[in-house]
Amino acid sequence: MQNNPREQWGSKIGFILAAAGSAIGLGNIWRFPYLAGQNGGAAFIFVYILCVISIGIPVLIAEILIGRTAQKNPVGSFKALTNSKFYHGIGGMGVVAGFVILSFYSVVAGWTLGYLFEAVNGSLLSYDLAEEASNHFSVLTHDPLWNIGLLAAFMLLTMGIVYFGVQKGIELGSKIMMPLLFVLLIGLMIFGLTLDGASKGLDYLFNPDWSKINSDVILAALGQAFFSMSLGMGAMLTYGSYLTKKDNIPVSSIWIAFLDASVAIIAGICIFTVVFATGQNPDVGPSLIFRTLPVVFAKMPGGWYFAVFFFFALTLAALTSTVSLLEVVTAYFVDEKGWKRKNAVIVFGSLVTLVGIPSALSFNALENFRIFNKTFFDLTEFISSNLMLPLGGFFIAIFVGWLWGFEKVKQLVKEGAEKLFDKFPWVMGYWKIILRYVAPILIIIVLLYSIGII
Numbered sequence: 001m002q003n004n005p006r007e008q009w010g011s012k013i014g015f016i017l018a019a020a021g022s023a024i025g026l027g028n029i030w031r032f033p034y035l036a037g038q039n040g041g042a043a044f045i046f047v048y049i050l051c052v053i054s055i056g057i058p059v060l061i062a063e064i065l066i067g068r069t070a071q072k073n074p075v076g077s078f079k080a081l082t083n084s085k086f087y088h089g090i091g092g093m094g095v096v097a098g099f100v101i102l103s104f105y106s107v108v109a110g111w112t113l114g115y116l117f118e119a120v121n122g123s124l125l126s127y128d129l130a131e132e133a134s135n136h137f138s139v140l141t142h143d144p145l146w147n148i149g150l151l152a153a154f155m156l157l158t159m160g161i162v163y164f165g166v167q168k169g170i171e172l173g174s175k176i177m178m179p180l181l182f183v184l185l186i187g188l189m190i191f192g193l194t195l196d197g198a199s200k201g202l203d204y205l206f207n208p209d210w211s212k213i214n215s216d217v218i219l220a221a222l223g224q225a226f227f228s229m230s231l232g233m234g235a236m237l238t239y240g241s242y243l244t245k246k247d248n249i250p251v252s253s254i255w256i257a258f259l260d261a262s263v264a265i266i267a268g269i270c271i272f273t274v275v276f277a278t279g280q281n282p283d284v285g286p287s288l289i290f291r292t293l294p295v296v297f298a299k300m301p302g303g304w305y306f307a308v309f310f311f312f313a314l315t316l317a318a319l320t321s322t323v324s325l326l327e328v329v330t331a332y333f334v335d336e337k338g339w340k341r342k343n344a345v346i347v348f349g350s351l352v353t354l355v356g357i358p359s360a361l362s363f364n365a366l367e368n369f370r371i372f373n374k375t376f377f378d379l380t381e382f383i384s385s386n387l388m389l390p391l392g393g394f395f396i397a398i399f400v401g402w403l404w405g406f407e408k409v410k411q412l413v414k415e416g417a418e419k420l421f422d423k424f425p426w427v428m429g430y431w432k433i434i435l436r437y438v439a440p441i442l443i444i445i446v447l448l449y450s451i452g453i454i
């Protein structure tokens with residue numbers, strides 16, 4: 001069915017940057033700070049890091065290994081590795097999750113693009129008071145055309161990159177965008193640290209009040225670890241499918257997780273130093289960065305540059321994530337249905353944009369349209385992030401831990417990582433225990449909790 005030989009990453013670093021690009025996105029710079037703000041700051045961050053190390057990295061290794069072994073999209077990979085129709089369905093759920101996440105994620109990504117324009121034309125710098133900046137955010141998000149136009153613009157950017165394929169599109173784009181993002185964020189963090197009152201922000205971020213840890217915090221942290229590492233829906237599996245046996249999966253995974261968590265922490269420092277220096281509230285929720293940052297940009301010397309840099313960085317971060325989401329859907333139609341990449345990108349990119357419209361309207365025209373008491377945006381986010389991702393992660397852990405045959409799995413994961421396992425033989429046993437017991441049990445708890453059963 002395939003018309004061309006399957007593409008591969010051009011270099012090791014190319015894969016790490018592309019996978020880190022998928023992981024690092026709105027989840028780190030938009031979602032992580034507001035969740036930390038709502039869940040008590042340092043205590044949440046501590047649990048989140050624990051989740052990344054103990055569960056995130058082992059599941060990431062498992063997901064990439066499936067893709068590298070089968071060299072296919074999520075559905076094709078499970079078809080290649082098992083006869084179980086159920087698991088073919090799990091692959092299918094990943095493709096659907098990619099489609100659905102992309103549809104609402106691009107709405108928020110569109111806001112970042114909109115704020116980039118606002119920053120460039122200087123209108124973001126005209127708000128001295130937090131309230132004014134907040135009102136401006138409400139005015140913008142209440143405009144249906146603003147939302148839909150930016151959603152479409154962002155999807156076009158995403159389609160433009162995926163259109164050019166793995167090496168010339170995704171890898172090249174990530175190699176340019178990721179280093180730029182790191183430099184911009186580190187610059188902003190240094191500025192944040194120089195503000196009067198920055199130390200209160202640091203205190204909030206790094207000085208845990210252990211009494212704040214409760215089941216809600218743990219569950220929010222685990223959910224965030226999954227979302228942030230792009231786990232559970234086959235994005236990392238698909239990126240793994242462009243790897244060769246020479247690549248070291250465990251070490252690459254540690255790098256990806258390290259970069260992902262570092263960017264979240266750096267973004268946290270950028271935002272909370274500002275929030276506390278300007279006397280704002282850390283727990284306002286999803287609009288946090290859009291409401292808080294303009295105020296400081298207006299006050300700081302060179303604020304225009306910082307505003308432009310910040311929203312440019314955020315747009316880049318979101319773009320390398322939306323690219324990975326569209327790639328999952330594209331790879332499925334290319335591998336399984338024999339479509340040409342370019343056609344798949346145009347057809348499904350356009351469809352995602354259409355499906356995104358009700359999400360874009362959830363902040364204005366469809367604000368009061370509720371299903372299960374949720375707007376369309378909240379519902380699609382809930383179903384995909386809180387249900388499909390953890391479910392996918394659960395079945396990936398079960399597959400690699402129990403069903404695939406662990407003797408075989410051991411050989412496969414060692415390929416490219418011989419030295420690591422020779423030096424630290426306990427790593428294999430640890431990985432196995434996490435996949436078999438720890439990850440599935442914890443994920444099930446999160447899942448039951450998020451649908452309100454416990």
Ligand code: PFF
Pocket residue numbers: 022023024025026027028098101227228229230231233234235236321322324325
């Ligand atoms: N990891 C991305 C972020 O933190 O913004 C979001 C994401 C991308 C989730 C790709 C899932 C995915 F497959």
